[in-house]
Amino acid sequence: MIIENKKIEDKNLTWILRCPTKFDAEELSKLRVKIDGETENLDREPGENLLTQEDFEKIILEDAEAERSVFLLAEAEGKIVGFTxxxxxxxxxxxxxxxxxxxxxxxxxxxxxxxxxxxxxxxxADSSGIEKISLTVVETNTKAIQLYKKYGFAEEGLLIKDRIHKDGNYYNTVIMGRISGK
Structure with a gap:
């Protein structure tokens, strides 16, 4: 699925919401490794389950053609700063x-x-007929959990001692889902 580019002006930052092209693949590969190293909120350590430039090119093409998939990125100050x-x-x-x-x-x-x-x-998701969206989030990422709840996600379960962080401690993972009004 492809969406039109949108200019977003919010909280003292102007950025572009857009779908990636194959020319973004190399930057996305490097960005994913960097983000993985910045937080314990994600599932991977830096470099784990690495997606190469070629992997991203394939995902970008597949998602552009898919009816029920979408790949979006945030571009600010001339660089990709996030994606979903x-x-x-x-x-x-x-x-x-x-x-x-x-x-x-x-x-x-x-x-x-x-x-x-x-x-x-x-x-x-709503425009393409997706009835349920699922996600997982580490239990300590309370800001994300609050955001998801605000947009209709509910906690569906808890995976106990699901992950080990750099501090050597175990953490739980919250399973969340949003069911459309259909």
């Missing part, structure tokens, strides 16, 4: 739902980028 991906499922039993996640450079937290990415993902 709503990934549809092609299995017949799960075609009604998609999964998504958001990644934003730490220096751009607090500018409302996550909120705008989420709002646009939800618009795309």
């Amino acid at each position: 991906r709503l990934a549809g499922n092609n299995l017949k039993r799960f075609r009604h739902k998609s999964e998504f996640g958001i990644c934003i450079l730490k220096e751009y937290w607090g500018y409302g980028i996550g909120r705008v990415l989420l709002e646009n993902v939800l618009m795309c």
Whole structure:
């Protein structure tokens, strides 16, 4: 799915919301590794489950052609500062739902980028007939959990001792879902 570019002016930052092109693939690959190293909120350590430039090129092409997937990025000050991906499922039993996640450079937290990415993902999901969106979030990421709840997500479960962070402690993962009004 492709959306039109949007200029966003919010919280003293002007940025562009757009779908990526194959020319963004290299920057996205590097950005993902950097973001993974900035926070414990994501599932990966830097360099784990690496997506190469070629991997991103394939994902960008597939998502552009897919009816129930969308890949959006935030571009500020001439660089990509965050992205989100709503990934549809092609299995017949799960075609009604998609999964998504958001990644934003730490220096751009607090500018409302996550909120705008989420709002646009939800618009795309609703317009394409997706009935359920699922996500997981580490239990200590309370700001994200509050944001998701504000937009209709409910806690569906808790995975106990699901992950180990650099501090050696175990953390729980919250499973959340949003069901459309259909």
